[in-house]
Amino acid sequence: xxxTFLKACKGxxxxxxxxxIMRQAGRYLPQYHTVRSKGSFLDLCKNPENAAEVTMQxxxxxxxxxxxxxxxxxxxxxxxxxxxxxxEKQGPVFPTPIRDQAAVDQLGIPDPEDDLGYVMDTIRxxxxxxxxxxxxxxxxxxxxxxxxxxxxxxxxKTFFHTKMMMYKNPALYHNLLDKITDCTIxxxxxQIVAGVQALQIFDSWxxxxxxxxxxxxxxxxxQRIIKALKEVSKLPVIYFANNGGSLIxxxxxxxxxxxxxxxxxxxDNVVRMVQGKVALQGNxxxxxxxxxxxxxxxxxxxxxxxxxxxxGHVFNLGHGIVPETxxxxxxxxxxxxxxxxxxxQ
Amino acid sequence: xxxTFLKACKGxxxxxxxxxIMRQAGRYLPQYHTVRSKGSFLDLCKNPENAAEVTMQxxxxxxxxxxxxxxxxxxxxxxxxxxxxxxEKQGPVFPTPIRDQAAVDQLGIPDPEDDLGYVMDTIRxxxxxxxxxxxxxxxxxxxxxxxxxxxxxxxxKTFFHTKMMMYKNPALYHNLLDKITDCTIxxxxxQIVAGVQALQIFDSWxxxxxxxxxxxxxxxxxQRIIKALKEVSKLPVIYFANNGGSLIxxxxxxxxxxxxxxxxxxxDNVVRMVQGKVALQGNxxxxxxxxxxxxxxxxxxxxxxxxxxxxGHVFNLGHGIVPETxxxxxxxxxxxxxxxxxxxQ
Numbered sequence: 001x002x003x004t005f006l007k008a009c010k011g012x013x014x015x016x017x018x019x020x021i022m023r024q025a026g027r028y029l030p031q032y033h034t035v036r037s038k039g040s041f042l043d044l045c046k047n048p049e050n051a052a053e054v055t056m057q058x059x060x061x062x063x064x065x066x067x068x069x070x071x072x073x074x075x076x077x078x079x080x081x082x083x084x085x086x087x088e089k090q091g092p093v094f095p096t097p098i099r100d101q102a103a104v105d106q107l108g109i110p111d112p113e114d115d116l117g118y119v120m121d122t123i124r125x126x127x128x129x130x131x132x133x134x135x136x137x138x139x140x141x142x143x144x145x146x147x148x149x150x151x152x153x154x155x156x157k158t159f160f161h162t163k164m165m166m167y168k169n170p171a172l173y174h175n176l177l178d179k180i181t182d183c184t185i186x187x188x189x190x191q192i193v194a195g196v197q198a199l200q201i202f203d204s205w206x207x208x209x210x211x212x213x214x215x216x217x218x219x220x221x222x223q224r225i226i227k228a229l230k231e232v233s234k235l236p237v238i239y240f241a242n243n244g245g246s247l248i249x250x251x252x253x254x255x256x257x258x259x260x261x262x263x264x265x266x267x268d269n270v271v272r273m274v275q276g277k278v279a280l281q282g283n284x285x286x287x288x289x290x291x292x293x294x295x296x297x298x299x300x301x302x303x304x305x306x307x308x309x310x311x312g313h314v315f316n317l318g319h320g321i322v323p324e325t326x327x328x329x330x331x332x333x334x335x336x337x338x339x340x341x342x343x344x345q
Numbered sequence: 346x347x348x349t350f351l352k353a354c355k356g357x358x359x360x361x362x363x364x365x366i367m368r369q370a371g372r373y374l375p376q377y378h379t380v381r382s383k384g385s386f387l388d389l390c391k392n393p394e395n396a397a398e399v400t401m402q403x404x405x406x407x408x409x410x411x412x413x414x415x416x417x418x419x420x421x422x423x424x425x426x427x428x429x430x431x432x433e434k435q436g437p438v439f440p441t442p443i444r445d446q447a448a449v450d451q452l453g454i455p456d457p458e459d460d461l462g463y464v465m466d467t468i469r470x471x472x473x474x475x476x477x478x479x480x481x482x483x484x485x486x487x488x489x490x491x492x493x494x495x496x497x498x499x500x501x502k503t504f505f506h507t508k509m510m511m512y513k514n515p516a517l518y519h520n521l522l523d524k525i526t527d528c529t530i531x532x533x534x535x536q537i538v539a540g541v542q543a544l545q546i547f548d549s550w551x552x553x554x555x556x557x558x559x560x561x562x563x564x565x566x567x568q569r570i571i572k573a574l575k576e577v578s579k580l581p582v583i584y585f586a587n588n589g590g591s592l593i594x595x596x597x598x599x600x601x602x603x604x605x606x607x608x609x610x611x612x613d614n615v616v617r618m619v620q621g622k623v624a625l626q627g628n629x630x631x632x633x634x635x636x637x638x639x640x641x642x643x644x645x646x647x648x649x650x651x652x653x654x655x656x657g658h659v660f661n662l663g664h665g666i667v668p669e670t671x672x673x674x675x676x677x678x679x680x681x682x683x684x685x686x687x688x689x690q
Binding site: 164208212213246288291299 | 558614644
């Protein structure tokens, strides 16, 4: 198996910089649409054969150094007892937002095998298909990010209801986060048992928090999850705090082996700040995949140069690849990361 | 006149920390709705008496140390020749996006008095009404932020078309930005002549740019504007790069006297970075105005403490006050900034 990705996560020596792409199994690939057209988005998440198929699609096509489980961060919330719908153009919707203690009390803690067996089955299928290829990354949302969907009833621009709960009823907020955290620990432990070889925790919306609120309302739950995982496993854990450029010093205490960064930060500044305590993942602007090849090469070289001196570097985009991307440009980017980093090692 | 705000902008000694609030003339005030109900949002911007009235409303009610002209960053674009509509729930819309050279060529440079006289008249009315009270802040959008509206045809989540133009047709992008910059220089010079006493440049969307793209596609135009203003005036200029926590070192070269910050950054880190080269403005989380009074006081004290050692500090929210805010809480916050900062001077 190609272990370059796992080695970079652990800060071990590698021959080249490994790369994977957030949302690499997704809408920019025509072969994804073929599978997706068989049903709804949630149908795809819940069908292990199909979820495994779309997970595999980019592995061979792009030549990436890791596969990431195809699923959605919200599926465990549905099994906590919060009905979930994906609506065209609107995205995920929880028609009954969680905003009082009674609603929190009604949430349960799903069992990974009994309630989320389709995820665990997908992982088991993938481990067989990936033999001799690349490692499999499992994932979850971070508790703050998951909570925003439950409290807002879906996506949000202002996160008004979430912040109202934080500021006006912090006890209720913490009760909800405790429960989501318990669920997430079980869910990720289940993924480890099923066979994932690394884990990423997506904190997609944490960038809307002031640093003092991050310390009080988000980070402690990430720390608790990673501590619990580290008690049962040595698998590398990646914490991706999207738009978290002002939260780096705090994120260093998350317990993660790797911190993921969006494209807003300069990795050379991050290298100086983290002083070899963690490896870094990221962080090319996703739309840079639309640059002409010569400029794309320069941009990739810039990211590689900025990451020099890191304890380890996993190349990635700073956010998910967008559906309009030419798959050939994504493939070219992976190739360029490999060849340019071999030269500069 | 209360000159505390102007002194803080210039880094001169003050008895207390001055404060104003972004969107202080706005929807959280019942008296605003009374005036606004007379017509559309654009009608209000274009009626000098009404625009002056809503500008004045928070000055007496809140006890802030500056007034800010009621207008919208997009009004000069309309006069460049890009029809503008404000649609309910959708916000500003330019039905004909600017995406090719012919469209750029058709844009003109409006004359401040001939084409935007309603803004200049509002300023003249306000200077009379503000005699003996507080200074008047004028403003514009920054060229990058203004360009996104023209290129996207309104607000955006991904800024896809803007980045496509930057990456695929940079010459066209720069032609457009040149024209917007020329327009903005004339517009702000017009505001100076009409009587504003400070200027803020709002770069509301610049936080979606990677630092290297900020350097190439946004900052040079801000620098050009401020340089042109400084050739004709010594008025303080505030540059507010929203979500620009990773752009601070570059923003220091903007030429601005004051840098404004959103709530994501810690001002104590900023104080260390800027080393007395500029004054700071900001940056309390806007929704912290929903905290109970004791916690609101602590939050304000935290922001004041973090700003200690700054060349000058103008207290503000990190973004606009939200419509759901209790006006009494905003008033309390202004009072707390004044009293707490007197203690700690």
